[in-house]
Each structure stands twice: as C-alpha cells, then as structure tokens.
Amino acid sequence: MGEFDVIARFFKRPARCAALGIGDDCALLQPAPGTQLAISCDMLVLGRHFFADADPCQLGHKSLAVNLSDLAACGAKPLAFTLALALPEVNEPWLEAFAQGLFALADAHGCELIGGDTTAGPLNICITVFGEVPVVNGQSQALLRSGARAGDDLYVSGTVGDARLALDALQGKLTVPADVLTLARARLEMPTPRVALGLALRGIATAAIDVSDGLMGDLGHILEGSDVGATVQVDQVLRSIACYARATRSEDHVGIDVSLEQWRALALCGGDDYELLFTAPPRQRASVAAAAQASQTPVQRIGLIEAEAGLRLVDERGQALPNHYASFDHFA
C-alpha cells in the first residue's frame, strides 16, 4: 500500500465546512466574516508522548484531543485540522483503529480533517488545528495568557494529577489499587478537551491556558504573560485529583503507596491532564459557575492572582508551604 492509498483509504472524507478538503496541493478554508482563526500545533513522538504498545484508537483520540485543548484554552470553536504522520510501516489494523479514534473525537467537535502528509519514518504524529474566534467591535474574544489581573480568582477545571499518576504507576514508581489505576489510565489515554467550557468562558475569564506540562509550569506562563503573581491553595488542587478521593477511600488504604507529599506533587506538576486553568474577577463567580454547569464541566477555585510577582503555595489553613515543585520539560 502506497502513500496515496494510505490517505485515500484511512483518512479521506468529503469536505464539509472547508471550501476544499484533502486531495489538492492545499486545502481551502474560509473563516466566517468577523472571525479570527485560532491555530495551534502539537507533535506526538513515540517514547516521549506514548508507548509502543499504546492502543491506536486511544492514540488517535489523544493526538487530536491535545490540539483541541489548545483551542479550548483560547475559547475557539473547532473547525478543521491537518494531520502529518510518519509511519515505520503501513500497518492496516493500526491505521484503521487510529483513524477511528481520531475521527470519533473530530466528529464529536465538528472538526474536519482537511489535509496533511504521510511519510515513512519513526512514528510521529503532528496535528495542526484551526478554530474560530469572534471579533466584536474590533476586539478579539480569544482567551489569552496575558489577561489575568491582581484580585482575580484562579480556577482549574476537572481533575489534575491523574494522568501522571497513571504514568508513574505504569512505570512501577507507585502502587495503587486496580480501580484507581483504571480511572487514572483513562485520564492519561483518553483526555477530554474542555472545548465547551472554553467557549462558555468567553467574556468571563480574563486569562486561560490548558494544563499540559503541569499546573505549576502552566500557571507560570499566565503569571509571566500577565505580569502578576499568585497564591495557590495546594489542598484545593489536591481535592481536584479524582484518584485521590478514590484511593484514600480504599479500605484502610490497602495497596496504596502514595504519600501526601506525592499527591501534592502529582497535582501540582503532573502533566497531560488537558484541563483549563483560568482566571476571572470575583464579581464573575456566578458566571463561572453557570459556564461550568452549561458545559457540564466541574470547576474548582484554587487560588488568587496578586500584584506581587511569584508563585506562593499555602495549605488549607493558609500556612505557607515550601515550593519545590518543578514543571515538566521535554528536554530536561
């Protein structure tokens, strides 16, 4: 099976929103009048972002999910994406499952595959995604990292830390009960991009980012981009690890080999969660709650944006905690 057959068989579908889809030198996309195109790009590499035995259907889902998550963080409505694939071989069942996982998520978000490239090479998946953001009175409605202001509340959606818990457990660094691992693996392998929440937060949130490299590091980007500091209530974040509750509820903690300190590190530094970390002024609390409800996405208030630079951590009694949590870096 040749390069063009791979595209035709597994990835070519009729164009819908695009003026022209797969099959020419370029795809053609015409954003609606009065909108901007939000564009993001993520590359997933074997051994770095997934294992050789990764389920191809889940991998197809995740490859697009991490990109949709960037659109969510901008409050952009998904439109389309391109897919570049380097494949060590043409493995038809693998490609079929990959395409199935990819298109299931794409269809759920009305996001169309409009072009791409396939080549032989070490397995590499590169997706570039396109979303739409309205421009109102000359003002982009995109959520940026740079809009946080002193006095804003800091929120995180869903749960953070579970994906890293799964990774550590799969690598034998931690031991947790089977039901906890199952829950955590689903978060690692089938992350949910918070697209509906991102859309609902337009005009409410002042800044947003998705948690891909870990909450501490990603919060750092908001603080830097907005030229502010923050205090984070660590145990509020801790509560947002789904697995924490489940694990600590296990009978007498049977089979749990995770300390409080490790739970905190998972919540603060675990990457790959694809939750939204965002800020909004206190007067918007009701609107944030309404956005969470409308998008059926849990949201937790975890701290406060402050004028003083730096990132401070406190426990539930407001006592300062030492900050020795670092973020994940692909070259570290």
Place this chain on the structure above:
Amino acid sequence: MGEFDVIARFFKRPARCAALGIGDDCALLQPAPGTQLAISCDMLVLGRHFFADADPCQLGHKSLAVNLSDLAACGAKPLAFTLALALPEVNEPWLEAFAQGLFALADAHGCELIGGDTTAGPLNICITVFGEVPVVNGQSQALLRSGARAGDDLYVSGTVGDARLALDALQGKLTVPADVLTLARARLEMPTPRVALGLALRGIATAAIDVSDGLMGDLGHILEGSDVGATVQVDQVLRSIACYARATRSEDHVGIDVSLEQWRALALCGGDDYELLFTAPPRQRASVAAAAQASQTPVQRIGLIEAEAGLRLVDERGQALPNHYASFDHFA
C-alpha cells in the same frame, strides 16, 4: 536548554501580519475580507527527505520551501506558518543555522512563523503553511488540480530532474563532472518555490500542481483530478534539465556516466524539484509567457491535454515511446 528556551532563543520574533504570534495556546490569524486561506502541511524526516550530514541552513530553507511550493501550486500568497520540530538533542549551532535558513526564505516571501511545537525525538520537521487566495464573485481564484480541459497546453516551470540527479550521484549511482554535480546539488538542497509564478498564473492556468514526487506521478494527479489524459513530448521535458545541457556540453562527455534513457527517467520521474506543472488553453500562450517573464521564471511547453484517458509519451519526432516510468512513493 529547555523546550521553551529553544523557542524563545531561536524562533520567537514579534508578530507582524498575525493578530497574535508565538507564545500563547494558539496563534490568531485574520484573513483579509473576501479571501480564503490555503493550507498545506509537509513533514520532513531524517533519512527519508535529507541525510544526517545535511547542512542545517539549507535544511531550514528546504523545509519551508517545500511548503511554499504547495502555496505556489494553488496560486496563494504566503502569509504565515507553524513549525513542529522533534530534536534528538538541543544542538545550538545546528538550531541557529536551521533558523537562519528558515527565516531567510520566510522573510523573502513575507511569511511569518506564528506558532509550533518542539519536543525530543528522532529528527522530524513538520511545517504547516498558510496563504491567501482571493474569492471573486463567490469564485475562488485558487489553482486546483481539477481544472485541466482537453486541448489545454501542458507546461512545466524551471528545470526538472536535477534534484534526483544530485541524489543519485551522491549515492554513487551515477558519475557526473563536478560542475554538474554542484549545479544539481543546489537544486536538491536549496529548491526555489515558484510563488511569484503561481500568483501570476491566477486567472490564466486551468490547473496546477508542484512537482515533488516526479513529473509523471504529479501529472497523474492532474489527469485524475481533471478526468482527462495527456501526451507528453519527452525530449521537451529533457531539455528542461539544466544539468543535461551542462553535462552533454562537457568536453567529449568526459566524466559523464548517464545514458539518454537515464536522462529521460531523471526528467520524468525525478522528484524534489518543486517546479510548477500546469495547464492553460492555447489562447493563453501570450499570457503564460507574460506571467513567466513577470515572475522571472522560465516556462516550457511540454505537451497537450487530451480527452482520451491515460498518459502517452512521444519523442521529438512524435513517435510513441514506451511508458515504463514510475513515480516516487514514500512507502514503495
């Protein structure tokens, strides 16, 4: 040096045409009213598209050139691009040279880097490029593969076959004089995307494609897309190999180990040339010549589009030649 340092140090520059450039979850691009966005994506893999000892500056050039070539084939004006890079290590001199070659070509075309991704992994370069195409009276001005009509002339720009000659000579499959190899290597390593010609052909050409996989294969895409056939005058194509003239002029063909049959195969099947292959009705011959002159790009008429399906080859006397030329396939 970490992931974010690589971006900040080598690739971050202030946004120009983009509403928002590198540094947030998404870039924001606002196409001009009445235009479509042409989008294309190419992935370059070590060992497949370039060698380990490839000059990084030339590689930066070529990575973008192959993408700009897709815009050229659509008649789209380059606007912006994203870059995803998997790097086995952070090699600063290599990155500096790569960025230099990349930005030199980008700046020459006013094409802005607006986002991307870097990760550790086997060397892989994935660029997605964005260009602008006007829509006039609801009609896209993009050049497509599907517009060729029986009776149209078939043209190719510049020279084809030289890039493959260089590849074969570097791999020891052919022997050519040093000055010929120098000429051919420049074509392989620093291809010229025919952007100005593509723009000049809007409203004149009926169909276009860039020659990346070889003239025969790429012509096949036009024939299939337009549901037509063609007759190609092989020795007209042959004349368009720059190296052919130079090599056959060498004194008594000293040092030349290339048969006529090999020259034909190079011209018809050699890939990596990034010339434009296009069609236009005979009444447009003067306009094609004017477009070639205005864009300072040589153009050669090499055949005729016909209603009869299939691809026929003839020599300079019009005698049929056997067609045993295959195109390049990345998985063959």
